[in-house]
Amino acid sequence: MRKWIPLTLAAVVTAAGLQTSARAEDAPIEIGVIANLTGPDVKTSLQMSRGVELAADDINAAGGINGHPVKLIVEDSEYRAQEALNAATKLYTVDKVPAAIMFGGSSLMIPVAQMAKEQGKILINTSSSSPKLGEYPGTLFSILPLDDIVSKDLGDMIADAGIKTAAVVVPNNAFGLGVADAATAEFEARGGKVVEKIAYTEGQPDYRADVQVLVGDDVGAIIATGYGDDSRTVFRNMRELGIDAPWYAAYPSILDVENPEWMNGKLTGVDNGGYGQGVGEKVLAEYKAKYGDEDVLAHIYYGYDALMVLAKAMEKSGTEPADIAKALPEVVKDYQGATGTIVWDDRGQRIDPPIDVITYEDGKFVTTGHRN
Template identity: 25%
Template sequence: MKHPMILKKQTLAIAAVALAALLLTGCAGPAGGAGTAGERAAGVGGEAGQAAGAGAAAGQTAGAGAAAGQAGQEAGVKGAAAKPSGRTALTGQPIRIGAIYALSGNNAAIGTNILRGIDFAAEDINAAGGVDGRPIEIIRGDTQGDEEVARAVAKRLITEEQVHAIVGCHQSTLTEIVAEVCEEYHIPMITAISTVDSISTHHNEYFFRLCPMNSLYLENMFMYMKEQAEQTGKEVKTIAVFADNSMIGQEAIRCARIYAPQYGMEIVKEIQYGQGAADLTDEILELKAAGADAVLAESYVSDASLLMRTMYEQNYRPPILIAKANGFADPSFIPATRGMSEGVTSVVEWNPDMTKGQEINRRFKEIFGVDMNGHSAESYTAVWTFKTAFEQAGTDDGETVKDVLTKIDIRESFPDGPEIILPYDRIKFEDHEFDGVRHYHNNIYASVAIAQIQDGEYKTVWPFEYSNQRIEYPAGYENR
């Protein structure tokens, strides 16, 4: 099966526009009073951090937590100095896009990172003239990782903040709930991150998925485990699956059961654990006893970090540990595991060593001090997709924008904008079937790659035709 990713040897020629102080420009943050103080402070520093240059204190005062405070410091200290010159005047009424993610709790780091990509895209768009002269304004909502909070936040952003569209969420269970609210109020929604297959089976007319489904992630993981033998000479015959009890974790197990026999592999152990576990010792000892050729893992970032620490403590070194992105691809994962994750492989939606998006990533890193990852690159792309849809619709009417999204076909690059920086070259939402089930409004051209942590950085190692980096086998635990 030919992997569709195309890595082009080119860089973008768009102007170098850094992230401005969003409150002062009014381009990528909520209007005064929009959202709670915690939401504003948590969302990539929030307006208080950017306006005063003290985002860390603002985020902490608002109760958004340490992750939000750090993001606020990044935006406040660096954003104020990075305001672009020569900005096109924006005179129209703002197009308000709600961004609904966990900005506090265990997944705050992930939500904050996603919002970096969203705000960065809004600033780029506004610096280039907005949507036909109308600025994009990002209105943040903090789900706190809770289903009922997510529902209430979605309703508030729609009924009180009057958003015209929504991007979100990260956790698929919450995405499903927010999609129901958007359907009720006829507000178009794009998820750039949520991968659980089932959320696209409900035929919600206003819901669109940019990223691949879980099943595609899992199939690519099995393809990699099969093809890595071309380099390593070691076939994978047995696997163990390690996943939490969330919707996305359970679906990883389901998909593994589908693909394992197709690729000639046997699942010798399945371990399900409670998300947010305080201790994983028993689970790691079970994995160790199973002795599988490869471990397939699905965890959010706090659990992923705990997994690596516990494996290290128990002296367990599987020849291959392959993760389905998620927490393993979060920017905080490698620093948090301090070398214990060396050799881990993971699905990536984007990686800094890909030639696509290099100029955008350079500017992003200047502001935030970290490279883009798959989540921030996908969220950046989702905002540009909405920008294109609003312009083609010629209105902010939800039904009209929804109709445009059902027909939109973006190839290579956005009109008057950057190229698609993800590992595919086309965005088109269509209906399709998988395993006998009908799915609606998925980007059928979405694709992924595989990267391995080598010398403390993710290096793209598969598909082979797009990588010069060789796989480390067994995983480089000696570097720990």
């Protein structure tokens, strides 16, 4: 397994180690981080990791967890399921961490959640949103709401816009199909009609054969989600075919716009919100001061909250995984985070999250409203 730790994360690990004395009562509390730091989608994963690091900075500056500094052990998943399992195996069985914070798609998160369940460990989800993640109560706790929450709101928003017909264009994976199912169900429950459902295979150089079925169809809107390069290719193919319907997307800012002028004002959607106030403002200021990076993604806030709620549970209960699992639902009740108030159902899955309306305007994504 290839491993690469960003210098800034390495600094956290080293700093935590420097605070450690030979006395057991001062020993660091080790927490795992699994992220795709090589391979695809590195930028978003790196920002999540930096959010975890910012939380570690704040925790250690305040005296640690009951006097123990936090030490992060970072493993690279390379955005591959087997490497994610290798990373989790090392963290849970070799390093013996009680809990890990993870970034990755559902195809990675689900097998790691199964391993964590079998080993009686904790996994904090910052990025995956398949409803199947709700099948690991007491093991997997999500800072990110699952797709059935956000996508239901997407279907409602499309119906609220007065749109009567739509086509679905999503990647053929658990994420894409989960968004499609939840958004379609809500849109149709509100009287809309889905005329086509396209689920394309990821990683192809061209999707013209997939989307050309929409030429000439009465399509009032495109219901979509996807990832960077693939979405860019889909947009190009649709533009070249003259398919000019507005796009409504779950998590629009993870899409990569191919032609800014063509897409201007045409792409909108819903995303998790709550970052622009209170703790979120503080985290943003810390992030910019530490990294000098103005291109900020929401993932830093999810990484930050993941470690903060985990630390609060450990402060309350100690570091045994079973005790952490019992404490997590209690501590989030009083936690106002960078992603807003966290409310979990009895599975440890987030409900009633802040939802923002995101629109692509003048070459960038901007928040143009709020759904709750």
